[in-house]
Amino acid sequence: MAEDNTAQPAQKADSTENTDSIEKASDTDKTDSAPKAEAAEKTDSTEKAASAEKTDGAPKAETAKKDNSAEKADSTEKAETAEKDDSAEKAAAAKKAEAAKKAAAAKKADSKSDSDAKAKKKKKPPKIEDKPFGEFIEEHFVPALDEALKSDGWEGVTLSLVDEPLLVKGADDQESYWQLHGDHPSNLDHRFSIVFGEEDIKGPKYFYYSQGDRLASTVEQFMGDERRISLELMVLYTLQRLKGQKWLTRN
16 A cells, blocks of 8 residues: 555656646647748738739739820820921921922023013114204205105205305304205295204204305294104294295195
8 A cells, every 4th residue: 555655646647747848848749830831921921012013013013014105105196296297397498498499490581581671672773853953954854855856846855964164144153063954046046054053953953044155144943842842843934934934835
């Protein structure tokens, strides 16, 4: 009996030792499990974060892709618009250049027409009254006056342009003037003279007449009030003066 009581404390000691071992093991497991659980939790959080990032990144990538496509489309549209604007600008510039070219051609044509017109105008022969003095008297006044005198019945008149002193009483025989003499020997030796004070039909003019061998006694102004001098008027004034002397047969 005494032997059995001794064994019980030993069993209790073993039991206590076992209990302590189990608790120590349990504590060890808990201690060891804590880092593992924490590591597992971190791993799970990382995976979740990665998964969330992937999940969140997909829409962002899609959005970025769409934005990139939209940007490319916008760039393409802008490029096309710029190209159209450039084409329109070039077309407008070409049109403007063509218009300027046509305007220049028209101006050149007008200028040429004006030049041709001026050339034609310049080629127009001058008025006979603007011809040199001697040419006008010899080629125009003398033939026209001769024809007019014949028409009035005064035929056989000799008309001559001379540069000599006046055949007038008291005139200076050293001073000469251009004179147109009209001699009619068969008609009582009538003579008339138109005197030109200058070598210009528009200058001062005078008239005197004589009969036979006698010198003229007076010199009269001829066409003094007439501002416009023409061939027709010179012929008309000469006929009127001769008619005033009653020298023409058809007075």
